[in-house]
Amino acid sequence: MTSPFSRFSFASLRFQFVLLVMVLGTFTIALSTFAIVQDQVRTSHEHSERELRTMSIFVQASANRALRYALPEALEEIMAETAAHRRVQRVVMYRRDGAIAHSVGAYLQDDASLTDKMAVKLEQTQISERISISFMEDRNTYVAAIPVLAPGELLGVPNRYVMMIEYLHPITAADAFANRIGRILVAACALVGIYFLLFWYWRTWVSQPSQALIQALKKARDGEAFKLDKEIKTQELRVIVDAVADMVAQRDIHEEKLRKLTAAVEQSHEGILITNRQGTIEYVNDAVVKATGYSEDELLGQNPRMLGSGQTPASTFASLWKAILNGQSWTGEFYNRRKDGSEYIELQTVTPLKDKSGEVTHFLGIKQDITEQKSIQERLHFLAYFDTLTHLPNRTSVLDMLRNELEVASRKQSWGAVVLINIDRMKDINDARGFQYGNDVLLAMTSRLTEHQMERHFLGHLGADTFCIVISAQFRDSMQIRTVLDEYANKLMALCQEPFDVRGERVQLTVSIGAAVFGELQRSADDVIQSAETALHNAKRKGGNQHLVYRPADGQEIERLYQTEADLRVAIEQGQLILYLQAQMDQAGELAGAEALVRWQHPQSGMVSPAEFIPIAERSDLIADLDRWVLRRSLEVLKRWQDRGQRLTMSVNISPRHIQSARFVESVTEILKETGADPTLLVLEVTEGLLVEDVEQSIQKMKALSELGIQFAIDDLGTGYSSLSYIRQLPVHELKIDQSFIRGIPHTQSDVTMVKTIVSFAQNLNLRVVAEGVETRSQSKFCEKLGIWGQGYFYEKPIEWHLWQRKWGVAM
Structure with a gap:
């Protein structure tokens, strides 16, 4: 009791x-x-x-x-x-x-x-x-x-x-x-009364409130709400109560934060692992258990090396320990093995945890299974460096190989060549038998050229129906390489004239060959390819089924290019250019925006194709002027739409050379300010050529414009230089799939697979996808099913901007 x-x-x-x-x-x-x-x-x-x-x-x-x-x-x-x-x-x-x-x-x-x-x-x-x-x-x-x-x-x-x-x-x-006993008793009674009153006051105003505070604290300690059973009126105790209430409230807030943090850690899809300084596992969340297949009890007390597959390089562990022992975070990849023996790739960030004195006591590891991402990256790497149809090295790989050969030629004073092979009348084959049949023809040509590929020859596919062979710089002078090149071109033409078996059908083809030698002058890889293309164009213009080697003395073509460049400069100054628009449809088939295109109405020659004057502008400083003209006219039109409450995007192509210019950001900003257009509706399309050189500067400029609300799109994805690492660095909002991938859908499985891969990658990065070259209803439905935008002749051909507005009822 x-x-x-x-x-x-x-x-x-x-x-x-x-x-x-x-x-x-x-x-x-x-x-x-x-x-x-x-x-x-x-x-x-x-x-x-x-x-x-x-x-x-x-x-x-x-x-x-x-x-x-x-x-x-x-x-x-x-x-x-x-x-x-x-x-x-x-x-x-x-x-x-x-x-x-x-x-x-x-x-x-x-x-x-x-x-x-x-x-x-x-x-x-x-x-x-x-x-x-x-x-x-x-x-x-x-x-x-x-x-x-x-x-x-x-x-x-x-x-x-x-x-x-x-x-x-x-x-x-x-x-x-x-004698004084009476007075003493009176004084004693008075003192007792005073002490009784003091005790009553202390009990009423101090003791009982203190007991109430203690009981409230005990309840708060047990998880109940901090609440006093008795009102406290004493100012000093009220201050204490308020302070304690604040402390309890702060404790509750911290406990709630801790609870949320604990729940977030436990429910996180990323694995979280904590070890002590000796590397012994002290905590794992459920994501680690699921990823490894081991139970929590099997993991606790063990060293993370139990998850190793033996495939992680020793240098990875060396860099890891060097960083974390110096108190720095480290991020890297591990090749690990699950309990069932299956292997997976893991991206892990390891961070040292320090106590109040700054001493490292534990290590925190945040783990993410990137096996699928690595697979996607490998597929995108393939898309970036190999042609999706022929699986031959694409233009990017050819240029890399050619740069290496140019360095060898310069160092050894040797000579080499580039040979371009183009199938004659390929367009007729596609029109007559369909693109899939045309793809089979390209595959047959790929097989033929691969089977007869010579040593120290590098075979690639530049796109469409053009193949490329880089002959390594192994010849002593230009005479020797030209002699060898002439003999080799004749053999190629004879080889390609032999019948092909396409779907059990004999197909007779002819080819046009354009070649360019290198070694005499310091030239870039693009220049060598361009020279070979010039020779190829001349061979095609002369009727095809022949080969030509580029000669510096080809004056007529050079003169034509020079004159075209001069006329283009005048055209920009005198307003001979015309803005065309082509509709872009969203995933529901509704009008979402337009792409701005430029056409040149020459006073004497009439309408000049962009394919003719844009490459010339790209090789000169005119491309920046041309970009600014198109951008200004596009934003003026966009402002018209904006003033009438129509929010459509306007896509404008921007040359990599223009982006790399010093005043690019300033120029775009000035035009935006002058026109008053909404920057959030502007999409600047950049080609994959942006990723060739000066990447960091380009990224900084793009980020500066992105902060204004401008969107960026990668144009012609898969035909040039794109790579996963670069695309992830760029402030990109949109990917435009090249029409060469769209042409075969939905019937060509390889094209369907590649398009779905790109769409999956884009969706993982929250990027909008636009399919170029949509020409059939089935292709349009395929795009809508994937939830991507479409653009192409199925919807409309490019027309002048005022006619386009009238057609779509925009800004009328």
Whole structure:
């Protein structure tokens, strides 16, 4: 059974306060009693001394008169009257030598001898001739020594006497206590009342609120709400309560945050693992358990190396430990093995966790299974460097190979060549038998060229129906390479004229070949390819089925290119250019925007194809002027739409060369400001050529414009230089799939697979996808099913901007 006193702990504030009050009360009462008694005693002494002095003065005067007039009876009477006082014990007159001359108080006769103290007193009084009074504590009496003079036998020499009066002091400390007991009791009761009131106040305003606060804290500790059962009105305690309430509220907030953080960690799709400094696993979340196949108990207490497959390079571990032991975070890839033996690739970020002193105590690992991403990256790498149809190296790979050969040629003073092979009348084959049949023809040509590929020859596919062979720089001079090149071209033409078996059908083909040698001058890879293309175009223009080697003396073509460039400069200045628009349809088949295209109305030559003048502009500084003209006209049209509340996007092609110019960002910003168009509706399309050189500067410029709301799109995806790593760095909002991939859908499985792969990649990066070259209803439905935009002749051919607005009812 619990004792009622169990609530009073010796260490509790309540017990200590009660004990303190009791001690203080007892001490105060005792001190008060002592003070009252002492006051009574002091007052009694003052009264006794005052009465005795008055009596002594009167006795002295009377005794002096009685002795002066020689009246012994009077002296006796004076001493008798004095001795008759209720407190006078005795009256004795001493001579100068200490002998008793007179004495009154017969009951004291036996004790009339002169004590040592009285002898001293007698002597002092005779010397001072003054009345002196002293208290004798051992007898509880006052003794008054009174000097008395009597006429002597010799004239002028009086007889000196000292009269001693012994006066009984009536009150002791006990008597004083007895006399003052009533007052003492009143004072004690008053003090008890005061202490009772103090205790009541303390209990009401301090103890009970404190107990309520303690109970509230206990409930808060147990997870209940912090709530007081009693209102606290004391200001100081109210401050404490408010402070405690704030602390509890902050604790609840922190606990809620911790709960959310714990839930987030536990429910995170990314694996989270914590080890101590020695590498022992102390915590894993559910994602790690699911990813590895091990249970939590199997993982805890182990080292993460248990998950290793042995495929992770030692350099990875070296860089990991170097970073984290220096207190730095580290990110890298591990090749791990699950419990069932299957392997997976994991991207992991390891961060050191430090205590308050800055010492590393644990390591936090955030793990993400990137096996699928790596697979997608490999597929996109394939798209970036290989042709999706022929699986031959694409233009990017050819240019890389050619750059290497140009370096070798420059270093060794040797010569090589580039050979372009184009199938004649390929368009007729596609028109007659369909694109899929045309693809089969390309595959047959790929197989033929691969089978007969010579050593130190690099075979690639530049796109469409053009193949490329790079002959390595192994020849001593231009004469030797030209001779070899002529013989090789003839063999290629003969090889390609042999019948092909396409779907069990014999197909006879001819090819046109354009070649360019390198080694004589310092030339870029693009220049060499361009020279070979010029030779190929000349061969095609002459009817095909022949081969030509580019010669610097081909003046007519050079002159034509030069004249075209000069005319284009005039066209930009004099307004000969015309803005065309082509609709872009969203995933629901609704009008979502338009792509801005440029056409050139030459005063003499008529309409000039963009395929003719844009490459010329690309090779000169005109491309920036041309881009600015198209951008300004496009934004003026976009402003018209904007003013009429029509929110359609406007896509404008921007050349990589223009982006790389110093004033690109400033130029675009100025045109936006001048036109007042909404930048969020502007989409700048950049080709994959942007990724060839000066990538970092281009990315910074694109990011600067993206901060204004401008969107960016990668145009002709898959035909040039794109790679996963670069696309992820670019502030891209849209991917435009090249029409070469769209042409075969939905019937060609390889094209369907590639398009779906690109769409999946784009969706993972939250990018919009636009399919170029949509020409059939089935292709349009395929795009809608994938949830991507479409653009192409199925919807419309490009037309002048004002006709386009009239057709679609825009800004009318």
